[in-house]
Amino acid sequence: MLSINHLSFSYVENLVLENVSFEVKNGEILGILGLNGAGKSTLLNLVAGFLPLAQGTIQFQNAPLSQQSIAMLETHNYFYPHLTAQEYLHIFVGNSQIIDLPTWAEMLDIPLNQEIEDFSTGMKKKLALLSILILDRPVMIFDEPFNGLDLESSFLLKEIILKLKAKGKIILLTSHVLETLTGICNRILWLKKGSVERIFEYESFENIEKILKEDWTKLDTLHHLL
């Protein structure tokens, strides 16, 4: 179980997360939904340990979450361009034998001996995905993982995430596409201006769009403008 308790975070004076608490069970996928600037990436970066924890606690199996228990696929991936994919994976994950690398690389169409400089956006994303799969951590974070992936890779990634869930991983996932979240998640957390506005259970997914739209007044402005 992953327990996030009373997390608050500010960039200098700007409070972007306020008293965020939620839990995710082993073998569960929690979707995180929120408008631009709601604080999704900040929340995930805090959980992943990329930002310093100022207020609140993050517990995994009743102990503080260590970086050795978590892997995150970030929205933007950064690579040293003159490494080959194989060299990158070697540096990133060492000599881990957990995974059949050639078969994975072939399935994901990653040319292991090519320099990353020559990779497309989707290829870079799949390389980053492969690196976190090799890490094989119990808590996995996917921040907008489908962005930039072609149709086939998106299908594959969805299946990969579902298989990780079946293996008991704890998964946090963001997407701006509601159907992506409703098609894969057990529950969806609605993050509004840095606070947990609501957590939708699976049974209420069909009402999410209607409930969220009740909040939006911008359509009135649009109708006035056009």
Ligand SMILES: Nc1ncnc2c1ncn2[C@@H]1O[C@H](COP(=O)(O)OP(=O)(O)OP(=O)(O)O)[C@@H](O)[C@H]1O
């Ligand atoms: N490095 C930073 N320094 C200062 N403010 C930041 C920084 N990163 C994000 N912010 C601010 O924190 C708030 C939350 O940003 P965050 O990126 O977490 O939102 P998000 O929900 O992931 O947004 P999006 O959907 O646009 O990716 C925003 O107001 C943003 O301007």
